[in-house]
Amino acid sequence: MNNTPLPAGLNEMDLAAIETVRRVAEKILAPEAATVDETSSFPAAQLHALAEIGVLGINLPEQWGGPGLSALALSACVEAVAAGCASTASALTAHFLATDAILLGGDDALRARILPKASTGEVLGAFALTEPRAGSNPVDMRCTARKTDSGYHVSGVKHFISNGAVADFIVVFAITDASAGHKGISAFLVEQNTPGLIASQPERTMGLRGGHVFELSFDCEIPAENRIGQEGSGFRTAMKVLDNGRVEVASMCLGIAQSALDAALGWVKQRMIGGQPLAGYQGIQWMLADMATQLRAARLLTEDAAAKRAQGIRFSQEASMAKLFAAEAAGRIADTALQIHGGYGFVRDLPLERHVRDLRIMRIYEGSSEVQRTIIARHLINQ
Ligand SMILES: Cc1cc2nc3c(=O)[nH]c(=O)nc-3n(C[C@H](O)[C@H](O)[C@H](O)COP(=O)(O)OP(=O)(O)OC[C@H]3O[C@@H](n4cnc5c(N)ncnc54)[C@H](O)[C@@H]3O)c2cc1C
Structure with a gap:
């Protein structure tokens, strides 16, 4: 996670929030992620830990109990949570879909009734x-x-x-x-x-x-x-909410894919084959180069969509492009990271096979890749 780059333009509050979320993700979420997966247990304690640092309301403006973070910082926080535990990130972003629907579609009476309690995690x-x-x-x-x-x-x-x-x-x-x-x-x-x-x-x-x-x-x-x-x-409310949700799915993909790339980089330096580290082989270097390039492209598309979100205008096309590309790239990156680990990647003691399984749904939920392509094409044809 230390290799995770940050976008430009974050203010001090954004940076402090991201640092806090990364610390909790590393110290509290990541150590339990394999157990959550193995036991199929709902990550209630993990959500509670995130609630304690205000993460359950980070999609909300200050008026309704949120910290008023930028959209770029929100993406970086979701990415950090997913890097720690993808199941927790999925439960968290489902909560964001619900609160976004009330924020974007509801009146002030309903917002006042639900959002302050939802922002503290008192209600999910x-x-x-x-x-x-x-x-x-x-x-x-x-x-x-x-x-x-x-x-x-x-x-x-x-x-x-x-x-x-x-x-x-x-x-x-x-x-x-x-x-x-x-x-x-x-x-x-x-x-x-x-x-x-x-x-x-x-x-x-x-x-x-x-x-x-x-x-x-x-x-x-x-x-x-x-x-x-x-x-x-x-x-209309659902479609606006899904624009936001798709940027959050893209952010989750970045977090999991970055973890997979970091694991692969660690592995190639210490795995010896034929008297030299795996990192010395050009075939492996090219795999790593492709992974990093795809991850960078996914990150830039996600940041572009988040920047449009911050402007308060519809950004369906950018959100669909980010989700489509990030979900497909992350799937390839995690699969390649598993391949680089050889048989060890297939074993459940390491997180690679979990990353591959966790990422598979990203091409399906909140609009499948086919649905994202349809949205993008509709914008191209109608503009
Ligand atoms: C783990 C998980 C969590 C979920 N969480 C939520 C949630 O919190 N809330 C919620 O409301 N839903 C949720 N979903 C549902 C998810 O959003 C849907 O599964 C998804 O939208 C796809 O719908 P479907 O499964 O009915 O597939 P279908 O709509 O039946 O699609 C089947 C296939 O047809 C393709 N297809 C569809 N239309 C076209 C087209 N026009 N052209 C070409 N191909 C097409 C699809 O891409 C897909 O490959 C979740 C699903 C899962 C598995």
Whole structure:
């Protein structure tokens, strides 16, 4: 992690926050990351340690309990958490999706009710968009919210929801007007103890095994004040939130890929083959050069998207480019790092095989690589 470069333009507060997060990630998250993976245990203690240094609110402005960090610093903090423990980073960024939805889509009453508590970690959030038959295209969703005398009746099933059963509140997207396509989707806040909310056991996943995902079934009455924004604004809110989320996924990829590259650099200097260190072989040097170049390119795309985010304008294309490139590059980097370790890379005593497994979902969630390409192409064609 010491090799991790920082972007230009960070202020003193940003730098102090990044240093604190890196220290906690190294001292508290990293030593437990293999155990979290082996035991598939939700990293509650790790999130608690991050909450103690204010990380659960680092995506929020000061008005709502956050530290008011720059978007570049937020990315660097997410990267540091992922370098320490990818499962913890996934649970953390799912919480950010939920609080971003309230920040970007909700009114001040809802923001005041939830965000200060969410920023301290007193409450944890989940973001429920995906359904069994609606992943890449959320407009296929079937979950409905029917108006009642006191609010709404939310009914339907959400699938693959990170933090779903452990979160205190869930941001749920549902249809309020079936005739209006994406403009008929609205967002709601459902609290965990709401009667009629049932969660599955966590799914058994290939990687990010501590970042638990659940199926959630809703047959719930919720008050009118739990609607997030106007009826019909849910899809737009979700897309804005996912722009932010995709930069955070890209940042997670940087953290894991940097760890893999650092491990490979350490290994090639000490592994002797044919009387010389592995680092002496040109074939290996070229692998390292490609890894570092791809990581640098991913980092620059991520910083570019974060810089656009800081300007407060839509940055969907930049976010998609960063997520697409970082997820694909990180997968290649971790695979090459494993290859450089030979058989040792395949053994679970070292973190390489975990990095490969943890990174695989980055090409799928928050919009697969195919979906990112579709978004980028749509911007190119329509501009
Ligand atoms: C560990 C994990 C955590 C998750 N966390 C959350 C969460 O917190 N909240 C949430 O709402 N969701 C979450 N998800 C869901 C995730 O976002 C979806 O799995 C993802 O969006 C893909 O949807 P799908 O699985 O239904 O695949 P599908 O949509 O069925 O896609 C199948 C394949 O078709 C491809 N495809 C789709 N459309 C096109 C197209 N137009 N052109 C070409 N190819 C296409 C896809 O790229 C993919 O390869 C999570 C998933 C996992 C596994």
